[in-house]
Amino acid sequence: MADDLFKALADPTRRTILDELTEKSGQTLFEICSRLSMKHRLGISRQAVSQHLAVLEGAGLVETRREGRYKFHDLNTAPLRRIAERWPVPDPSGTEESTS
Amino acid sequence: MRIHLTSVFVDDQAQAERFYTEVLGFVKKHDVPVGEKDRWLTVVSPDEPDGTELLLEPAGHPAARAYRDALVADGIPLAQFAVEDVTAEYERLRGLGVRFTQDPVELGPVTTAVLDDTCGNLIQIATTPQ
Numbered sequence: 466m467a468d469d470l471f472k473a474l475a476d477p478t479r480r481t482i483l484d485e486l487t488e489k490s491g492q493t494l495f496e497i498c499s500r501l502s503m504k505h506r507l508g509i510s511r512q513a514v515s516q517h518l519a520v521l522e523g524a525g526l527v528e529t530r531r532e533g534r535y536k537f538h539d540l541n542t543a544p545l546r547r548i549a550e551r552w553p554v555p556d557p558s559g560t561e562e563s564t565s
Numbered sequence: 566m567r568i569h570l571t572s573v574f575v576d577d578q579a580q581a582e583r584f585y586t587e588v589l590g591f592v593k594k595h596d597v598p599v600g601e602k603d604r605w606l607t608v609v610s611p612d613e614p615d616g617t618e619l620l621l622e623p624a625g626h627p628a629a630r631a632y633r634d635a636l637v638a639d640g641i642p643l644a645q646f647a648v649e650d651v652t653a654e655y656e657r658l659r660g661l662g663v664r665f666t667q668d669p670v671e672l673g674p675v676t677t678a679v680l681d682d683t684c685g686n687l688i689q690i691a692t693t694p695q
Contacts (some may be wrong), residue, residue, distance in 0.1 A: 489668070491672075493639075493640020493666050494640055495642070496670065500672065503672035534638060537666075554588075
C-alpha cells in the first residue's frame with residue numbers, strides 16, 4: 466500500500482495533477498487535460514492522463530465520482546497522513562516538556 | 566471555402582430550440598420540416614445574423630448516443646462559443662439554472678467554462694483576449 470503511494474508521488478506530472486486538484490477538487494478528465502496542456506504546457510495525451518489518474522486512484526489520492534452522466538475526480542489527501550505518521554515532524558516549539 | 570454551417574446532435578429539437586434561443590440567446594434562422602417529425606432547424610448569433618449557422622440536428626442515428634455519452638462522461642465539449650466575458654456569462658447562465666461541468670478557469674491566454682446544453686451535449690464557452 467505504501468509503495469503505491471510513493472510511486473504515485475514520484476512522477477512530476479502526477480504531482481501537477483494533485484496541485485490542480487488542490488486548486489479545485491471535482492474536475493472532469495477534460496478539465497484536467499486542459500489545465501495540463503494549456504496552463505502547464507505539458508504535451509501529454511488524454512490516454513496518458515487517464516493512466517496517471519488510475520495510478521493516483523490506486524494510491525487513494527484521487528477518487529472518482531459519477532454524477533448523472535458526468536464523471537468527476539476528487540482529491541483525497543488522507544493517505545499522505547501515513548507519511549507524516551511514519552516520519553513525524555518535530556514539534557516546532559521544541560519546548561513540549563516545559564510547557565504544560 | 567468557408568464554414569457556413571456546423572451542427573450539434575440534440576435529443577429533442579423543441580427543447581434544443583428553447584435552450585439555444587431563450588437560454589443561450591441565439592436567434593432562429595431556419596426552421597423547415599424534414600420527413601415525418603424532424604426539422605431543419607438552425608440558429609445564429611444575434612451579433613452575426615449572416616454568420617455561421619448552427620444546425621440543431623436530431624440525434625437519431627444509433628451511433629450518436631454512444632459517441633455523445635462517452636464525450637459527456639469525460640467532460641469533453643462538442644462545440645465552443647466565444648463570449649465577451651466567461652465569468653459574467655457563467656453567472657448569467659447559472660442564474661437561469663444551467664449546469665456547468667467546469668467552472669471558469671484561466672488557461673494561459675484563454676478563460677473557459679463548460680456547460681450542459683440539456684440536449685445531450687457539453688458546450689464550451691471561451692473568452693480570448695483580443
